[in-house]
Amino acid sequence: MAQTYLHPAREQSAALKALKKRRRGGAAPYLFIFPWIFGFLVFTLGPLLFSLVISFFDWPIVGKVTFIGLGNYVEMFTDDPLFWKSLMVTLKFAVLFVPLNIIVALGLAMLLNQKVRGSAIFRTAFYLPSVISGVALAMIWSWVYSGDYGILNYFLSIFGIQGPDWLNDTKWSLVAMVVASLWGQGSMMLIFLAGLKGIPKDLYESASIDGAGKLRQFVSVTVPMITPTILFNLITSIIAAFQQLTLALLLTGGGPMKATYFYAMYMYENAFKYFKMGYSAANAWFMFLIVLTLTFLVFKSSEAWVFYEGEMKRGPQKKPKPAKGGRVG
Amino acid sequence: MKKTLSYLALILLSLLFIAPLFWAITTALKSPQELYLFPPKWIPSVFRFSNFADAWNIQPFNLFLKNTLIVTLLSTLGQLVSCTLVAYGFARFEFKGRNLLFLIVLATMMIPWEVTMIPQYMEFNYLGWINTLKPLIVPSWFGSAYFIFLLRQFIMTLPRELDEAATIDGAGKLTVLMRVIVPLMGPSLILVAVFQMMNCWNDYLGPLIFLNDQTKYTLTLGLSQFKGMYGVDMQSIMAITCLISIPPLAIFFFAQRYIVGGIASTGIKG
Numbered sequence: 001m002a003q004t005y006l007h008p009a010r011e012q013s014a015a016l017k018a019l020k021k022r023r024r025g026g027a028a029p030y031l032f033i034f035p036w037i038f039g040f041l042v043f044t045l046g047p048l049l050f051s052l053v054i055s056f057f058d059w060p061i062v063g064k065v066t067f068i069g070l071g072n073y074v075e076m077f078t079d080d081p082l083f084w085k086s087l088m089v090t091l092k093f094a095v096l097f098v099p100l101n102i103i104v105a106l107g108l109a110m111l112l113n114q115k116v117r118g119s120a121i122f123r124t125a126f127y128l129p130s131v132i133s134g135v136a137l138a139m140i141w142s143w144v145y146s147g148d149y150g151i152l153n154y155f156l157s158i159f160g161i162q163g164p165d166w167l168n169d170t171k172w173s174l175v176a177m178v179v180a181s182l183w184g185q186g187s188m189m190l191i192f193l194a195g196l197k198g199i200p201k202d203l204y205e206s207a208s209i210d211g212a213g214k215l216r217q218f219v220s221v222t223v224p225m226i227t228p229t230i231l232f233n234l235i236t237s238i239i240a241a242f243q244q245l246t247l248a249l250l251l252t253g254g255g256p257m258k259a260t261y262f263y264a265m266y267m268y269e270n271a272f273k274y275f276k277m278g279y280s281a282a283n284a285w286f287m288f289l290i291v292l293t294l295t296f297l298v299f300k301s302s303e304a305w306v307f308y309e310g311e312m313k314r315g316p317q318k319k320p321k322p323a324k325g326g327r328v329g
Numbered sequence: 330m331k332k333t334l335s336y337l338a339l340i341l342l343s344l345l346f347i348a349p350l351f352w353a354i355t356t357a358l359k360s361p362q363e364l365y366l367f368p369p370k371w372i373p374s375v376f377r378f379s380n381f382a383d384a385w386n387i388q389p390f391n392l393f394l395k396n397t398l399i400v401t402l403l404s405t406l407g408q409l410v411s412c413t414l415v416a417y418g419f420a421r422f423e424f425k426g427r428n429l430l431f432l433i434v435l436a437t438m439m440i441p442w443e444v445t446m447i448p449q450y451m452e453f454n455y456l457g458w459i460n461t462l463k464p465l466i467v468p469s470w471f472g473s474a475y476f477i478f479l480l481r482q483f484i485m486t487l488p489r490e491l492d493e494a495a496t497i498d499g500a501g502k503l504t505v506l507m508r509v510i511v512p513l514m515g516p517s518l519i520l521v522a523v524f525q526m527m528n529c530w531n532d533y534l535g536p537l538i539f540l541n542d543q544t545k546y547t548l549t550l551g552l553s554q555f556k557g558m559y560g561v562d563m564q565s566i567m568a569i570t571c572l573i574s575i576p577p578l579a580i581f582f583f584a585q586r587y588i589v590g591g592i593a594s595t596g597i598k599g
Contacts, residue, residue, distance in 0.1 A: 028502050029427070032418025035411040036434065039471020044437050047448035054448070108342065114335050124585070125343035128350065131581045132574040133531035135549040139556065139570045140353045143563060151352050154368050183349065190592040243441055246533050250553055264443055271447050272538065284444045291441060 051281040059278035072282035083283070085258055086266035089174065093262065094241035096178045101237045102230065105185045109192035110222075123193070130186030138250035141180040142167065145251075167252050170259040177247055177260055181240075188233050195229035196222070227306040231298065238294050242287055263287060357381065357567040364563055377564075381572060384565035387558075392544060393551040400462050400547060401529040404469035408525045409518060411472040416480030417506050421492065431481075438474045442534070450538055464539040465532070465547075469525070476521045479591070483517040484510060520591040523584045527577050548573045 030037075055073070058066045076083045108126050112119050129137065144152050147165025156163040166176040199222065207217050223230075245264040248254055254261035254269075267287065271280035352371075356364070357380055359373040385391075419431055453464045487510065495505045511518075536550040546554070552569050555561055581588060 029418045029422035029424040032422070032502075033415045033430065035470065036415040036472040036477060037430075039411075039468060040433070040437065042452075043449065043468045043471065044440065044445060047445035047452065048440065050448040050451075051444060111335060111339055111342070114332075116332070116335055116339065119339075122339045122343050123589070125346050128578070128581075129346060131527065131577045133533065133549050133577070135531075135533050135553050136570045136574050139552065139566055140349050142556070143356060143567065144349050144352060149365050149367055149369060151348070151369060157368070183346065187592050190589055194592075239439070239441060243443060245443075249537075250556070267443055271450075277447055277451065281447050284441075284447065288441060288444045292439075295439065 051284055054278045055282035055285050057278040059276075059281075061275040061277055065278075068278075072279045073286070075279070076282060076286065082258075082261070082266055086261050086263045089259070089261050090242060090244070090263040093174060093178065093244065094238060096175070097181055097241050098234065098237040100178065100182060101185055101188060102233055104182055105188035105233065106192050106226075106230075108185075108189045109196055112189075112193055113196040123190075126189055127186035129183045134184075134246035135250060137180065137184060138247055141176075141183070142251055145176055145180075168256050170257050173252055173256060173259045177244075177251065180247060180251065181244070188236070191233060192226065192229055195226040199225045224307045227302075228308060231302050231306050235295050235298055238298070239291055242291055353567045354571055357564055357571050359564050361562055361564065380564050380568045384568040385572070387561060387565060388551055388555065389543070390548070390551060390569070393546045393548045396462060396545060397530060397547040397549075400465045401526055403466045404529050405522050405525045407466065407470035408473060408476055408521060411470050412476040412480050412521060413506070413511065413514070413518070415472045415477050416484055417510060419477070420481045420484035421489075421510075434474045434477055438478075446534075446538065453539060459539060460541045460545055462540075462545065465529075465535050469529075476525070479521065480514070480517055483514060487513055516587055517591075519584060520587045523580055523588060524591070526580060530573075530577055 056067060056069055056071075058068050058071065112123050112126075116122075144150050145166035147153060147163070147168065150163075150166070152166065153163035164172050166172050203221050203225070204217055207221050212220060243264055244262050245268060248260055248262045248265045249268075252260045254265050263283075264287075267280050267283040270276045270283060355372060358376045358378065359370075359380075360375060360377055363370055363373050419427065419434075449464070450459070453459055456463075458464050458467075491509050491513075492505050495509050500508065531549060532547070533549045533553065536547045537553070540546060540550060552566070552573060555566055555569060
């Protein structure tokens with residue numbers, strides 16, 4: 001670039017301006033993002049709207065299509081015990097799974113974040129189960145949970161505990177499902193680990209100079225600093241809980257006595273077992289609304305508990321958040 | 330003292346995480362007689378490596394492997410091409426509606442697949458694509474939000490002076506992308522390829538919904554149908570489970586540092 005070197009500064013900036021203009025230039029950017037736009041319309045937005053439309057129809061896969069207005073939704077809420085049952089199962093699962101998932105992932109990440117030898121090996125051990133397919137995971141756990149020959153009950157028998165037939169026991173099957181899901185928590189752990197590594201060391205140093213013990217440091221330094229990561233993982237976990245289908249299909253088939261009949265499975269069966277496409281679309285939209293509402297609530301509440309470091313450090317450079325009812329001037 | 334406790338916890342917990350995998354491998358090597366013993370034997374008295382070949386031949390797993398490879402390779406190629414183009418478009422141009430469109434890209438990550446699953450099924454049914462591998466491949470050629478986001482973030486970190494130098498030398502926009510940007514995107518493209526290959530190889534619900542005929546099955550679907558089949562014993566199921574887990578595990582070991590870094594970056598900046 002010896003050429004530019006010779007240019008006077010003004011001319012150079014004029015050249016840059018021209019470049020900036022070209023960067024904005026015409027149809028080119030739309031051509032580049034066209035694949036996404038097309039895919040979005042055809043595989044996401046189109047289906048999303050279409051599923052809303054068919055949710056107002058009685059729409060069997062073959063046969064006559066009839067408009068029934070809110071009929072599907074009315075039936076769902078008033079005349080379908082399975083809807084309520086599966087919703088309750090999913091909520092129960094979420095209540096157990098979401099907090100445990102976060103606690104396990106954060107706990108493992110904190111263990112790994114210490115100065116220990118071979119932490120890469122331990123990290124690999126915790127992450128490995130997340131690499132394999134959900135089908136493989138289900139096959140392995142159905143064998144681990146086997147009532148008569150399973151390794152879990154053998155392990156318990158060492159301590160003199162007679163384990164149940166996990167997957168066929170109405171009391172235990174959902175718990176078994178939670179545990180099997182926790183086994184695949186790896187990515188969440190990695191996200192937490194990165195969050196922990198991002199906490200500046202001097203915060204701990206000054207905390208300990210101020211006389212804060214380990215527990216105090218955890219509560220006052222670690223937790224506030226990783227709240228953004230917790231938020232991200234919380235939302236991902238909630239969505240994952242509502243989408244739980246593979247394990248239900250392969251481990252228990254929704255049984256015993258519908259004890260693990262997840263909402264996603266209910267939806268799946270309505271569509272692909274009973275071929276009630278319209279009804280299943282209504283189920284899907286209801287789930288979508290629940291997930292959106294929960295995500296929105298988590299986000300809303302996050303204003304109270306999530307702490308963004310950037311807001312303090314770089315506050316003035318960023319667009320200031322408008323105060324309630326106020327305006328950004 | 331404190332360190333000892335940490336090590337103890339780490340060792341015990343990692344054993345806990347590895348135990349089911351280990352149990353699957355040793356089960357795959359057992360003879361039928363040793364399968365149903367209580368207390369179970371961790372290590373079989375004879376390692377029956379023939380179990381793997383026997384199990385593989387019970388169903389046309391070679392065919393399933395071929396299908397899986399076709400889907401995995403073509404869809405990964407599709408993601409790489411389409412997401413690079415789109416990410417470049419978002420990262421390097423200023424155009425009307427860019428921020429809104431990018432917000433929509435991010436928002437689509439929140440849409441559960443179950444919501445679009447039924448219309449997609451009907452769409453593919455209308456096109457006559459049900460029971461072909463197309464529904465598992467074609468959408469990958471139109472980008473996916475997460476990868477677009479990932480690649481865009483990466484391109485943003487590359488200095489613009491590079492593009493500008495090439496532009497001054499008369500390179501067109503596509504040439505800049507191919508000659509300047511792509512050669513620098515190595516790590517992030519590997520990350521996309523690795524994630525997509527794993528997702529695709531491990532995918533179960535897609536094949537379950539879009540494929541009916543056994544000749545079209547992928548490996549995961551083949552394995553899932555295996556359970557409860559007449560004459561299929563637990564050691565065969567575990568043998569196939571182990572075999573189909575090898576490629577993702579191998580990819581993981583090969584690309585571990587990309588994966589760890591890649592997953593980490595999503596949570597923080599995301």
